Amino acid sequence: MKIPCAPADDRLDATCKALRAQVREFLRNELSIGGFAPQCDSWLRGFDRAFTRKLGARGWLGMTWPRRYGGQERSQRERYVVIEELLAAGAPVAGHWVAERQVGPSILRHGTEEQKQGLVPPIARGESIFGACYSEPDVGSDLASVKARAVRIDGGWKITGTKVWTSQGHNADHLFVLCRTSDGAGVKHRGLSMLIVAMPAKGLAVRPIRLLTGEHHFNEMVFDGVEVPDSMVLGGEGEGWNIVTGDLASERSGPERFMSTLPLLGEMIRKARATPADARAEIVIGELVSRFWTLRSMSIGVAALMEQGHQPGVEAALVKDLGTRFEGDVAQAARLLYPMVPSLDSDERFENFAAQAILHTPAYTLRGGTNEVLRGIIARGLGLR
Amino acid sequence: MDDAQTGMLADSVARALGDVVTARGTVEAEAQGLDAKAWKTLRELGLAGADAAAMSLEEQAAVLEAIGYAAALVPYADSEAMARWLAHGAGLATDPDEVLAIALASPQALSGRRIAWGRHSTRTLFSYEEGGRNWVAVVPSADLLLANGANLAGEPLDKCGGDRAQPTEVREVVDDFSPAAVSQRGALCRGAAMLGAARKAQELTLQYAAERKQFGKPLAQFQVIQSYLAQMAGELSAAAAMFATALRAARGGARASRAEAAAAKVRIGQAAHTITALAHQVHGAIGFTEEYSLQLWTRRLWAWREEFGNETDWARELGAAMIALGPDAYWERVTR
Ligand SMILES: Cc1cc2nc3c(=O)[nH]c(=O)nc-3n(C[C@H](O)[C@H](O)[C@H](O)COP(=O)(O)OP(=O)(O)OC[C@H]3O[C@@H](n4cnc5c(N)ncnc54)[C@H](O)[C@@H]3O)c2cc1C
Numbered sequence: 257m258k259i260p261c262a263p264a265d266d267r268l269d270a271t272c273k274a275l276r277a278q279v280r281e282f283l284r285n286e287l288s289i290g291g292f293a294p295q296c297d298s299w300l301r302g303f304d305r306a307f308t309r310k311l312g313a314r315g316w317l318g319m320t321w322p323r324r325y326g327g328q329e330r331s332q333r334e335r336y337v338v339i340e341e342l343l344a345a346g347a348p349v350a351g352h353w354v355a356e357r358q359v360g361p362s363i364l365r366h367g368t369e370e371q372k373q374g375l376v377p378p379i380a381r382g383e384s385i386f387g388a389c390y391s392e393p394d395v396g397s398d399l400a401s402v403k404a405r406a407v408r409i410d411g412g413w414k415i416t417g418t419k420v421w422t423s424q425g426h427n428a429d430h431l432f433v434l435c436r437t438s439d440g441a442g443v444k445h446r447g448l449s450m451l452i453v454a455m456p457a458k459g460l461a462v463r464p465i466r467l468l469t470g471e472h473h474f475n476e477m478v479f480d481g482v483e484v485p486d487s488m489v490l491g492g493e494g495e496g497w498n499i500v501t502g503d504l505a506s507e508r509s510g511p512e513r514f515m516s517t518l519p520l521l522g523e524m525i526r527k528a529r530a531t532p533a534d535a536r537a538e539i540v541i542g543e544l545v546s547r548f549w550t551l552r553s554m555s556i557g558v559a560a561l562m563e564q565g566h567q568p569g570v571e572a573a574l575v576k577d578l579g580t581r582f583e584g585d586v587a588q589a590a591r592l593l594y595p596m597v598p599s600l601d602s603d604e605r606f607e608n609f610a611a612q613a614i615l616h617t618p619a620y621t622l623r624g625g626t627n628e629v630l631r632g633i634i635a636r637g638l639g640l641r
Numbered sequence: 642m643d644d645a646q647t648g649m650l651a652d653s654v655a656r657a658l659g660d661v662v663t664a665r666g667t668v669e670a671e672a673q674g675l676d677a678k679a680w681k682t683l684r685e686l687g688l689a690g691a692d693a694a695a696m697s698l699e700e701q702a703a704v705l706e707a708i709g710y711a712a713a714l715v716p717y718a719d720s721e722a723m724a725r726w727l728a729h730g731a732g733l734a735t736d737p738d739e740v741l742a743i744a745l746a747s748p749q750a751l752s753g754r755r756i757a758w759g760r761h762s763t764r765t766l767f768s769y770e771e772g773g774r775n776w777v778a779v780v781p782s783a784d785l786l787l788a789n790g791a792n793l794a795g796e797p798l799d800k801c802g803g804d805r806a807q808p809t810e811v812r813e814v815v816d817d818f819s820p821a822a823v824s825q826r827g828a829l830c831r832g833a834a835m836l837g838a839a840r841k842a843q844e845l846t847l848q849y850a851a852e853r854k855q856f857g858k859p860l861a862q863f864q865v866i867q868s869y870l871a872q873m874a875g876e877l878s879a880a881a882a883m884f885a886t887a888l889r890a891a892r893g894g895a896r897a898s899r900a901e902a903a904a905a906k907v908r909i910g911q912a913a914h915t916i917t918a919l920a921h922q923v924h925g926a927i928g929f930t931e932e933y934s935l936q937l938w939t940r941r942l943w944a945w946r947e948e949f950g951n952e953t954d955w956a957r958e959l960g961a962a963m964i965a966l967g968p969d970a971y972w973e974r975v976t977r
Binding site: 257262276533538539540542545546628634 | 972
C-alpha cells in the first residue's frame with residue numbers, strides 16, 4: 257500500500273492556476289446571471305442539461321481524452337482542478353457525472369473504433385447522458401451475482417431483468433447495462449457482459465424510486481426483452497466484470513467522495529465570519545478544514561499514482577472510506593455549531609444547505625461501494641484476506 | 642537532497658537504530674531519561690552538532706520518523722532539529738558535543754515551566770516575543786534548578802526551580818526564527834516522529850492479529866478486526882499525506898506554510914487517537930503491560946500529540962485563519 261499524497265509539480269501548477277482562474281470566472285458569471293442555484297450533493301441532485309452543455313462547450317468534459325474523440329488531451333490534474341471547482345461551488349453536474357467519470361473512459365479503453373467515435377464525442381460535448389444499470393433488487397454489494405439476463409438473438413442480444421437505483425435513468429440517452437450472458441462455467445463474474453442500450457428502448461419501463469426527500473434521481477428499470485445489437489456490446493462478451501472494476505480507483509478517489517457537503521462548510525465559514533470571534537467555531541472549522549485538506553491531498557495523490565501507471569484500488573478505497581464519513585461529519589458539525597432549523601424551504605442558505613446535507617447523509621457511505629465493503633478491500637490490501 | 646536521498650537517509654538511520662535500540666533497553670533507559678547508546682549512534686552518523694544545523698527540515702523529518710519508529714529515547718528533535726537550528730539562526734555559537742534544550746518562554750517567566758531534556762542539556766535556548774520583536778536568550782541549564790520530571794513517554798520533562806534566570810546571551814532574531822516559527826517547526830518535528838511511532842504500532846497490531854488465535858482462528862480473520870485494521874491504515878495514510886503536504890509547503894517559508902503545518906498537526910493528532918485506541922483494542926490485555934512493547938509507541942503518540950500544540954491549539958489557529966479569509970478566500974488558500 258502506498259501513501260497517496262499530492263505531488264508537487266511547479267510546471268503544472270502554472271497551467272492549473274490559469275485554468276482554475278477561468279473556471280472561477282465562469283462560475284462567478286453563471287451565479288451572477290442566476291445560471292444555477294448552489295447546493296450540496298450537486299453531483300447527485302443538480303441535474304441541468306443546459307449547464308452540462310455549457311461545460312462541454314468550454315472543453316471541460318472529457319478533458320483528458322484524445323482529441324479525436326472530442327477530448328482535450330489535458331492532464332488528470334487539470335481535470336481535477338475543474339471538477340473540484342464545480343463541486344465547491346455546488347454547481348449542477350449530475351447530468352454528465354457518470355458519463356464523464358466512468359462511461360467515457362470505459363468506452364475509450366474497451367470500445368471498438370465505431371463505439372468510440374459514436375459515443376464518446378457527444379459525452380464530451382455534454383450532449384449524452386448515461387445511466388449505469390448495475391444494482392438489482394437482490395443484488396447490491398455482491399455485484400457479481402447479477403441476475404438480469406441477456407440471451408442471444410440474431411445479430412445481438414435480448415435483455416430481461418430488473419435494475420434498481422439507476423441514477424438519471426429517466427434522463428438518460430444511453431444505459432450501461434451489466435447482464436449475465438452465460439454461467440461463466442461456474443465462476444459468477446465471468447459470465448457478465450456490458451451492453452449499451454440507446455434510449456428510448458422498446459421493452460424498457462422506467463419508474464421513479466423517490467428518495468426520502470421525495471426527489472426523483474434514481475429509478476427502477478424493468479427490461480422486458482430489450483434488444484441490443486452486437487455492435488453495442490462493450491469489450492466483447494464476458495468482459496462485463498473487467499469493465500465495471502476497471503475504473504474503480506478513479507470512481508472511488510475523486511473529489512466527489514469528500515466534497516458533497518463542502519458548500520455547507522463554506523456557509524459555516526461565512527456564518528463564523530459574521531459573528532464575533534468564537535473559540536468553538538474556530539476549533540470546529542479548523543478540524544474540518546484539516547480533514548478536508550488531507551483528503552484532497554490523498555485524492556490528488558491517487559490520481560498521480562494512476563497517471564504513473566499504478567493501480568491504486570486500495571488507496572482509493574481509503575480515500576472513499578475517510579471521505580464519505582467526512583461528508584456526514586460536516587453536516588453534524590454544522591448543526592451543532594449554530595442553532596438552526598434545517599429546512600429545505602428556509603430562506604437562510606446555511607439552514608438550507610444543512611437540510612440538503614443531512615437528508616442526503618445516507619447516500620455518502622453507500623453509493624459506489626459501501627464503507628463496509630471498502631474496509632474489506634483495504635483489509636485485502638493489508639494481506640488479511 | 643531529493644526524495645530518494647532522503648529515503649536513503651531514513652533507511653540508514655533506521656538500520657543503525659535497529660541495531661542498538663531494543664524495547665527492553667528503552668524501558669530501562671527511562672530511569673535516566675536517555676538511551677545513551679542510541680544517542681551515541683546518531684552522533685556517530687553525524688546527525689548532531691554542526692552537521693545537524695546544515696540539514697534540511699525534510700532530512701530531519703526523515704531522521705525523526707526513524708527515531709519514532711525505533712522508540713529511541715534521544716533528544717534529537719529538541720537539541721538538533723530545533724535548538725541547534727535556532728542557535729544557528731540567531732548567530733549563536735554552539736559546541737558540537739553539547740545537548741541543547743529549547744523553551745517557548747521568556748527566561749523571566751519560569752514558574753511552573755518544564756524543560757524537555759533539560760537535565761541532559763548544557764544550555765537552554767528561550768524563544769520569546771517582547772515589545773513586538775523576537776528574541777532568543779541562552780541560559781545555562783544548571784541555572785534553571787531543574788527537578789526531574791517526565792512526559793507520558795518517559796522522556797525528560799524537567800521542572801524549573803526558580804522564577805527567572807539570567808541569560809548569558811540575548812539575540813534578536815528575524816521572523817523566520819520567531820517563537821511562532823519555532824512552535825511550527827516543533828509541531829512538524831513531533832509530527833514526523835509520530836508518523837514513525839504510528840507506523841510501528843500498526844505493524845505490531847497487524848502481526849499480533851495474524852498470530853493470536855481465539856475461537857479457533859487468527860483474530861485477523863474476524864471481519865470486525867479487519868475493519869479496525871483497515872481503519873488504522875486509513876488514519877496512518879491520512880496523517881502521512883497531510884504531513885508530506887505540510888513538509889513540501891514548508892519549502893516556501895514558515896509563515897507561508899503555517900496553515901499546512903497546523904492542518905498536519907491536527908490530522909496526525911486525530912490519527913494518533915484512533916490508532917492508539919484500536920491498536921490496544923486488538924491486542925487485548927497483553928498490550929496494557931510493561932513487558933509487551935506496544936506501549937512504547939502508544940505512549941509516545943500520547944505524549945507527542947500534546948507537544949508544540951495539540952489538535953485544539955492548531956485547529957483553533959487554522960480555523961481562525963480560515964474564518965478571517967472568509968468563504969471564497971479560504972477556498973483559494975486551500976487550493977493554492
Ligand atoms: C444515491 C445512490 C445512487 C446510486 N446510484 C446507482 C446507480 O446509478 N446505478 C447502480 O447500479 N446502483 C446505484 N446505487 C446502488 C449502490 O451501488 C448500492 O446501494 C450499493 O452497492 C449497496 O448495495 P445495497 O444498497 O443493495 O446494500 P447491501 O449490499 O444489501 O448492503 C446493506 C448493508 O450490508 C452491508 N454489507 C453487505 N455485504 C457485506 C459484507 N460482505 N460484509 C459486511 N457488510 C456487508 C453493507 O455495507 C450495508 O451496510 C446507488 C445508491 C445510492 C445510495
